[in-house]
Amino acid sequence: MLNKMTSSTIALESATTVIRTDSLTKVYAGGDFRAVDELNLTVLTGEIFGLLGPNGAGKTTTAGMLTTRVIPTSGSALVAGVNVVSHPAIAKQFIGVVSQTNTLDRQLTVWENLYFHGRLFGMSSASSRETADRLLEQFQLSKWAKASVYALSGGMAQRLMVARSIFHSPAVLFMDEPTAGLDPQSRLALWEILQQLNGDGQTIMLTTHYMEEAEQLCDRVAIMDHGKILALDTPANLKHSVGVDTVVTIKSSGDHSLLAATLEKNVEGVTRSRTTDAGVELHVQGADRLLTRVIAACEAGGFEVADISVAEPSLETVFINLTGKELRD
C-alpha cells in the first residue's frame, strides 16, 4: 500500500516537474566566484517561470546550464527528465531557445528558417512544411515567407525566433532577456504572444532584469543575486511578503540622508527608507493620510518638497528589501 502510494506520488511529480536542479553550481574558468551557487530549483509544466535579477546575478548562466551550453562545475539538472550534463544531445530534443541576439540563418528565407528547423529536429518534409506555414500564419509573418531575414524589423525577427523555438514542441521554452532591445510596442506584442503560447500549455522559463516583465508574465518568479535565489514565489506573494502597502518617492533639495532619517523617525509606519539620486524613497505600512503626513514631516524638518508620488510595491521593492540596492544597479 505504502509502496503504491509512493510510486504514484513519484509519477505525479515527474508528470508535473519539467525542470529540476540540484545544487547546481558554476564557477567559470579563471573566475574566483560562483556565478551560480548551489541552485535548487523546480519548474512545473505549464508555468511561466521568471529568473529576475540584475546583470551578473547568474540568470543567463543558469539558463545556459539548462540549455546545455554552460557546463556546470557541480550539481545536476534535469530537463524533461533528461540529465542535461550527461545526455545533452537527448535533452536538446526537449528544449527550445530564444537567445538575446538575432541568430536567424541569414542565408535562408523566413519560411526556410522554420522549415529547416523542423528537419533538424527530425520532422518529415511534409510535416515541416505544414508546421512552417501554420506558424507563419500564427505569428503574422506569412507575407514575409519568401523574404530574406534581413528584411525583418527587430520585433519581427524576434517573433520568427519564437516561432522557430516552439516548432518542435519543446517541453520548455527558454528565453534569455526576450524583450531586451525591443521598442515598447514590440515588447507588448511579444508579451501577448508568450501569454497565448502559455495558454496553449507551453512551459516557459525566462530571464529578465525588467521587473514589469516578470510581474506581467510570470506565474512564479525567482529573484536572483550573486548566483543565489533570494526569494521565490508568485509576484503577488513576493510583493505581499515585504509587508509594505505603499512606496512614497519624494524629490527634494537638501541633504537626502538627513531627510530620510527625519522621515523614518517622524512618519508612522515607515519600514525602510533609502536615498535616490533626486531624493528619498520610503516603504510604508498603512496608507492612511500618508501624503499629508509625509509633507508635514518634510516641512517640519525644513525640507522643501519639489515632487511627491505614491505607488504600490513592485518586485523592485522586493528586490530592494532583499538586497538594499536597485535592480538596475
Next chain:
Amino acid sequence: MPTTEIAEEHPHIIVGQRRSAFSASRAALGALLLRDVTVLRKDLGIFVLRTVVQPFLLCFVFLFIFPKIGQSVGGGGAAGESAFATVLVAGVVGISIMFQGVQSVALQMSTEFGFTREIEDRVQAPCPIWLVAFEKILSGAIQGVISAAIVLPIASFVHASGVEAHLTLHWLILLTLVPLACIAMASLGLILGTSFEPRNIGMMFGFIILPITFLGGTYYQWTRLAPVQIGSFHWLQTLVLINPLIYVNEGMRASFTNVPHMHLYIIYPVLIAFCAGFLSLGLRNFRRRVLS
C-alpha cells in the same frame, strides 16, 4: 514518427517521446547538409564564379599571356611551356581545393561565430555539438570535390596554342586523394574559422593563406626544389614539408599527370595525419567557442 504525430494532435503539449541519440543525430546531420545544399543551389552562380576566377586567371597569365609575349615559364619553347602547364594544372586544382576549404568553412564559421551568431542556434540541434562542426567539414569537402571537378577542365583548356598540359588520369589515386585532400583542407578551414575573428580575417589571409599558397608547390614540383640549398642542406625542400598544401599538390600531380612527384607512400599517410590533426584541433576549438 511518433513525436511528430503527438505534437500535431496536441500542439505545445509536452512530448515525452524521445528519439535515440543516434537517430536524432542522423536526422540532424541530414538536415544540416540539406540546408547547405539549399544555400549552395541558391548561390550556385557565385559559387562557380568564386571557384573559377583564380584558376582561370592563373592559367590565363601563365599559360596564355606569358607564352604569347615570349616570357614563358619552363624555358625551352613549346615543350618546356607544356611541361610547365602540366605541373601548373595539377597545382591549380590543389589550390582550388584549399581555397574552397577556406571559403566554405573558415569564412563561414568566422562570420557565424563573430557576426551573425547563427552558430548559437545551430548548436541547439538535437545532436552532439561536434557533429555540427563535422557537418561543416563534410559540406566544405563536398564543395571542394565539386570545385576540383569544375577547375580541372578549365585549367586544361585555357592556354595558348602550342602549349598543352599532358594529363593522364590515374583514377584510383584520383578517387581517393581528391576526397582526402578536400577533407584535410576543410579541416584546416575549421581551425582557421574558429581561431580568427571576422575583423582579423585580413591577417589570416596575409600571414597564413598567402605563405601556404606560394610555398605550397602550386607553381613547381616539390621534387625540383633540391637545388635551393645552403651548403649541402636543401633548406627550402625541407622547410615546405610543414605545409599541407605541398602534399595536396603533389597528390594532384600523382592523380592527373605522369610528372615526377613525391612518393605516394609519403603523401597518403601525411595527408591522413594532417586530417586527424586538423580535425581534432578544429573540433576542440569549436567546442571551446561553443561551450563555457
